[in-house]
Amino acid sequence: MPKGIEATLLSAVVEGRIKPGHRLSENQLAEAFGVSRTLVREALTRLEARNIVMVKPRKGWFVVEPSAEEAAEVYATRRILEYGFLINSAPFTAAQIADLQAHIDEERKAVDASDKTRLTYLMGDFHVRIVKQSGNATLVETMRTLAARTNLISLRYQSEHNALASHKDHVEIFEAIARGDMKTAARLSFEHLEDVEAGIMIDTSPDAIELLKNTLRLDEAPNGRG
Amino acid sequence: MPKGIEATLLSAVVEGRIKPGHRLSENQLAEAFGVSRTLVREALTRLEARNIVMVKPRKGWFVVEPSAEEAAEVYATRRILEYGFLINSAPFTAAQIADLQAHIDEERKAVDASDKTRLTYLMGDFHVRIVKQSGNATLVETMRTLAARTNLISLRYQSEHNALASHKDHVEIFEAIARGDMKTAARLSFEHLEDVEAGIMIDTSPDAIELLKNTLRLDEAPNGRG
DNA sequence: CATGTCAATCTTGTATGCAAGAGAGATGGC
DNA sequence: GCCATCTCTCTTGCATACAAGATTGACATG
Numbered sequence: 001m002p003k004g005i006e007a008t009l010l011s012a013v014v015e016g017r018i019k020p021g022h023r024l025s026e027n028q029l030a031e032a033f034g035v036s037r038t039l040v041r042e043a044l045t046r047l048e049a050r051n052i053v054m055v056k057p058r059k060g061w062f063v064v065e066p067s068a069e070e071a072a073e074v075y076a077t078r079r080i081l082e083y084g085f086l087i088n089s090a091p092f093t094a095a096q097i098a099d100l101q102a103h104i105d106e107e108r109k110a111v112d113a114s115d116k117t118r119l120t121y122l123m124g125d126f127h128v129r130i131v132k133q134s135g136n137a138t139l140v141e142t143m144r145t146l147a148a149r150t151n152l153i154s155l156r157y158q159s160e161h162n163a164l165a166s167h168k169d170h171v172e173i174f175e176a177i178a179r180g181d182m183k184t185a186a187r188l189s190f191e192h193l194e195d196v197e198a199g200i201m202i203d204t205s206p207d208a209i210e211l212l213k214n215t216l217r218l219d220e221a222p223n224g225r226g
Numbered sequence: 227m228p229k230g231i232e233a234t235l236l237s238a239v240v241e242g243r244i245k246p247g248h249r250l251s252e253n254q255l256a257e258a259f260g261v262s263r264t265l266v267r268e269a270l271t272r273l274e275a276r277n278i279v280m281v282k283p284r285k286g287w288f289v290v291e292p293s294a295e296e297a298a299e300v301y302a303t304r305r306i307l308e309y310g311f312l313i314n315s316a317p318f319t320a321a322q323i324a325d326l327q328a329h330i331d332e333e334r335k336a337v338d339a340s341d342k343t344r345l346t347y348l349m350g351d352f353h354v355r356i357v358k359q360s361g362n363a364t365l366v367e368t369m370r371t372l373a374a375r376t377n378l379i380s381l382r383y384q385s386e387h388n389a390l391a392s393h394k395d396h397v398e399i400f401e402a403i404a405r406g407d408m409k410t411a412a413r414l415s416f417e418h419l420e421d422v423e424a425g426i427m428i429d430t431s432p433d434a435i436e437l438l439k440n441t442l443r444l445d446e447a448p449n450g451r452g
Numbered sequence: 453c454a455t456g457t458c459a460a461t462c463t464t465g466t467a468t469g470c471a472a473g474a475g476a477g478a479t480g481g482c
Numbered sequence: 483g484c485c486a487t488c489t490c491t492c493t494t495g496c497a498t499a500c501a502a503g504a505t506t507g508a509c510a511t512g
Contacts, residue, residue, distance in 0.1 A: 026494070036467045045268055049275040058473045058494050073364040080365065084310025088416070138299040139306065142368060190314070262497045284464050284503040
C-alpha cells in the first residue's frame with residue numbers, strides 16, 4: 001500500500017494526534033511502518049506539497065506551524081471557495097441535508113463531551129462534507145487539504161470559546177442550507193470564517209515563546225546575524 | 227536547486243512543450259538534469275500530488291490526459307474559486323489594472339500571431355494574474371495548479387475557435403474589473419468558464435482512439451476481464 | 453503464413469550505502 | 483566557574499544496486 005503512509009500521517013495530523021511543530025523522524029517512521037526511508041520520504045514529500053509538513057535541511061521534518069500570515073491566507077482561500085460554492089449551488093436534496101444533519105449532531109456530541117480534539121477535526125470536516133455533496137473530487141481534495149491546514153492553525157491558536165462559537169455558526173449555516181437559502185448560507189459561511197480568522201489574531205498563544213520565535217522567523221532564517 | 231526539476235517540468239507542461247499523454251522517463255530526465263533518478267522521482271511525485279503527471283506501475287510516468295469528467299471538475303472548481311474571489315474583492319488599484327492590461331495586450335498579440343500554444347498558456351495565466359493581486363500565495367498556488375491542469379485539458383480538447391472566444395471573454399472580464407464592477411466581472415468569469423466547459427463536451431477530439439480508450443477507462447482499469 | 457512461447461530489455465519499486473551538515477556533550481584551557 | 487573547541491552522533495541528501503513487472507522481438511511450431 002504505497003499511499004498508506006501519507007494517509008496515516010495525514011489522519012494523525014487531522015485528528016490532532018500529531019501537533020504542529022512535531023518532528024517526524026524518517027528512521028522512526030521507517031521502522032514503525034516496516035519499510036525503508038525511501039517510502040517514508042516519498043510520503044513526506046507528498047505531504048510537503050500539500051503544506052502539511054516541511055523539511056528543514058539536515059535538521060528534520062516537522063509538522064508545519066502556520067504563521068499568522070499563512071493562517072490568514074488559508075482562511076481567505078476557504079472563504080472564497082466555500083462562498084463561491086454555496087452561492088452557486090442548487091438547494092440540497094433531502095439526503096444531502098440528512099448527511100449534514102448527522103454531522104451537526106456529531107459536533108453537538110463533541111461539544112457536550114468537551115472533546116476539543118474531536119471538535120477541531122469535526123469543524124474542518126463540516127466544510128469538507130458540504131463540498132462533498134457536489135461530487136467534485138478535485139474540489140473536495142482542495143478543501144480537504146485546506147481543512148487539514150486549518151486544523152493545524154486551530155490546534156495552535158484557537159481557544160475553546162472560539163470552537164464553541166464556530167459550532168453555533170455551523171448550526172446556523174446548516175439551517176440556512178436545510179431551508180434551501182443558499183445565499184444566506186454562503187454569506188454566513190463567509191462571515192463565520194472571517195470571525196474565526198479575526199479570533200486568531202487576538203487569541204493568546206498556548207506557548208508564547210514558540211509563537212514569538214515563529215513571529216520573528218527564527219529557526220528558519222539563514223541570516224543568523226547581520 | 228531541489229525544486230528546479232519540478233519547476234522545469236511544470237513550465238514545459240504549462241507552455242505546451244510537453245503534451246498530455248507524453249511519457250516521462252526517469253532515466254532520461256535523470257541524464258538530462260545531470261542527477262540520479264532519486265531527485266527525478268521526487269519531482270515527479272510532487273507533480274503527481276498536483277495531478278499534473280501520473281504513474282502507471284512498472285510502465286512509466288505520463289503527463290495526465292484529463293478525462294471529460296476531470297475536466298468538468300477542474301472547470302467547476304475554477305468557476306467557484308474565481309467567482310468567490312472577484313465577488314468579494316475590493317475594486318482593483320490602478321497598478322493592478324495596468325498589470326492586467328499588460329496581460330490582455332499579450333493575449334491580443336498571441337491572437338494576431340495565431341500562436342495557439344502561447345495563447346493556451348496565456349489563457350490560464352490571466353486568471354492566475356487576477357488572483358495574484360490578492361497577495362495570497364495559497365490562493366495563487368491553488369489557482370496555478372488548476373490552471374496547469376486546465377492547460378492540459380485545453381491542449382487535448384479545445385479548438386482554436388474556443389481559444390479566440392475565450393480571449394474576447396477575457397477582455398470583457400478585464401473591462402468590468404477596470405471600471406470597478408467586480409460583480410459583473412465575477413458573473414462574466416463564471417459564465418466564461420461555463421462556456422469553455424460546455425465547448426469541450428461537443429468538440430471533436432484530436433485523436434478519436436485515445437479519447438475512446440480514456441472514455442472506456444482502458445489502460446488504467448485493473449479489471450481486465452470479468 | 454499465423455501463432456504461441458521464451459528471452460532480452462526496458463521500465464519503475466524499494467532498499468541500502470555513503471556523504472555531509474547540525475547539534476549536543478565532553479573536554480581542555482583559562 | 484566559564485567558555486571555546488572538538489568530537490561523536492544524529493539528521494537528511496543523494497546516488498546506486500538490485501528486484502520484479504511489462505513489453506517487444508525473435509524464433510520455433512503448427
